[in-house]
Amino acid sequence: MFETNFVIVTGFLGTGKTTFIIELAKRLTEEKDKKINILVNDFGQIAIDGETLNDFGMEAKRITKGCVCCEVKQDLVAQIRDLKKNFEPDIIILETSGVASLLPIYRTVEQYVDEIETLTLIDVSRYDKLMEKFRTVENQLTFADRILINKIDLADDEEMKKIEEKVSKFLNKENPDGQLHKISARKKIGLENVVSGIVQ
Amino acid sequence: MNEKNLDHSHGHLEQDNLDSFTLIIEKKLDKKQEQENIKNCISKVIESLGKKIIEVGPGIIGHIKGRIEMKDKIRFSFVDEKQGVEFEGNINSEEKIDELEIKILAVVPVGGKELKKIKKKTKEEVDKCFN
Numbered sequence: 193m194f195e196t197n198f199v200i201v202t203g204f205l206g207t208g209k210t211t212f213i214i215e216l217a218k219r220l221t222e223e224k225d226k227k228i229n230i231l232v233n234d235f236g237q238i239a240i241d242g243e244t245l246n247d248f249g250m251e252a253k254r255i256t257k258g259c260v261c262c263e264v265k266q267d268l269v270a271q272i273r274d275l276k277k278n279f280e281p282d283i284i285i286l287e288t289s290g291v292a293s294l295l296p297i298y299r300t301v302e303q304y305v306d307e308i309e310t311l312t313l314i315d316v317s318r319y320d321k322l323m324e325k326f327r328t329v330e331n332q333l334t335f336a337d338r339i340l341i342n343k344i345d346l347a348d349d350e351e352m353k354k355i356e357e358k359v360s361k362f363l364n365k366e367n368p369d370g371q372l373h374k375i376s377a378r379k380k381i382g383l384e385n386v387v388s389g390i391v392q
Numbered sequence: 393m394n395e396k397n398l399d400h401s402h403g404h405l406e407q408d409n410l411d412s413f414t415l416i417i418e419k420k421l422d423k424k425q426e427q428e429n430i431k432n433c434i435s436k437v438i439e440s441l442g443k444k445i446i447e448v449g450p451g452i453i454g455h456i457k458g459r460i461e462m463k464d465k466i467r468f469s470f471v472d473e474k475q476g477v478e479f480e481g482n483i484n485s486e487e488k489i490d491e492l493e494i495k496i497l498a499v500v501p502v503g504g505k506e507l508k509k510i511k512k513k514t515k516e517e518v519d520k521c522f523n
Contacts, residue, residue, distance in 0.1 A: 205499050206471035209481060237414050238495045240459055244467040259404060259405035290405035290455060317474055321452045324409040325501065346475060370419070374486055378478075 196276055197283045198305035200297060203313030204276060204322050204329050208331060208342045210241045212286055212377035214234075214248050214311060219387045226282040226391065228262075229253070229275045231268070233260045235289040259289055261296040268297075272304045283390070291328050294335040304371030309390060312336035312376075316347045319355050333359075334366045338373055345376040411503035413453050413511040414493075415496040416520055425522070427462050428485035433490065433493060433521035434460055435468065435477040441514050442470045446509075449502040459495040462489045494518060 201216070204211050212229065220226040228290070230252040237256075245252035253271055258264035267325075268286075275281055284305065288297070292326040298308060312332045315322065322329045333339060341359060344352060363370045371389070375382035402403040405411060438456055445453050466481040496514065499505070 206453075206457070206469060210467070214480075218469075234497050235499065236412060236497050238416065238458075238497055240457055240467060240495060240497060243465075244458060244480055247467075289404075291408065291410070293404070315471065316471060324451055325450060328404065328408055343475070366431070 194280050194282075195306040196281055197309065197390075198272075198301055199285045200288060200294070200308065200310045201285060201313070202263065202294065202310060202332050202336070203340075204289040204315070204326060204332065207290070207313040207315045207385060208377050209313055210244055211291070212340070212375075213245065213285060213379055214250070214343065215380060215383055216387065217245075217250050217285065218226055220283060220391070221381065224387065224391045227279065228283045228285060229279055229281040230285045230287065230289045231255060231271055231275075233268075233289050233292065235291070240381070241287060243244045258293055260286070260300070261288070261292045261294070265296070265300045268300055271302060272301060276333050279328075288314045293331055295329070298327070300333075309338070311338045311340055311386070312339045313342045314359065316341050316343050316352065316355050319358065330358055330366075333362060334382075336367065336370050338371045338389065339363065340373045340375050340386065342377055344374045345379045347383060405499070409501050410499055411507055412497065412499040413500075413507060415483065415494070415511065415515055415518070419492050419494070419522055421491070421522055424488035424490045425447065425481045426500065427464060427487050427489060429493065430489075431466065431479070431483060432461060434518065435479075437487060437514065437517040437521065438468060438470050438475075439494070440517065443473065443504055444510055444513075445500045446473070448506055449500060452501060453507070454499040454501060456496065456500070458494065458497045461493040461495075462491075463487050465501045475523065485494050
């Protein structure tokens, strides 16, 4: 009996989820020899992220017409069952929309997959403002297994230190088991540990 | 299907005081243009759209993203002025094309009449790239 792990890649709007998945999927396939499938819950009427992943040679299945955490839960279940039946993937990666809540997704998928791992991306240069203005960001950080501080190439040492302290403080209080990683998906920095962590 | 479903995650957006608009613009050009020129012009339009959102909103953008589908296809993304307009994918700069499609999705902390005005202005600015 094969096992399918479910990796949720989440993070607020514009934190670099699609760019990260392009690199993640490539490494899982080429370096770790994993059979993967990608599901993309594109926001709105146009499938920008799904089409972009397809441009990079990845077969991303799109879930549109709603959010997988509420309106189209059953579409998500149907896609997972279909992928498991037809492709027997080692890992299914779900790219959520930037405003999805995590708990309802866990409840929806837990009986259909063997393990769930959540990676939440945050944007180093917008962390303060996003935390202040948008409630969704807290939810995404609270329920993550791994928190990826992305775009570290855009921050100087001092800025990086400050953000790391703030995120650590939040995690100590709200999500003490959450593991912190510093990455730049675009510049391919710090991804090895994340990839290895997923396949362990 | 109702409009609310099509414009998905409405409840989530409201929770964070966000709203969104989508633009899909198909163009057939009278005269061929280099892909690079089109990319640069759209980049300027997106940057100016982002600045406008910052100006009239609470000083932050959600996300403006989209695709330019020419002979080559690229994705663009804008979240703040510091990062600027970022592109995913490669184009043959000198390749000339006369047909393209531009898709823009803006999820931003601005709504109502102001957002409608910004959407209209964005469409006009895109059109200017091809006049």
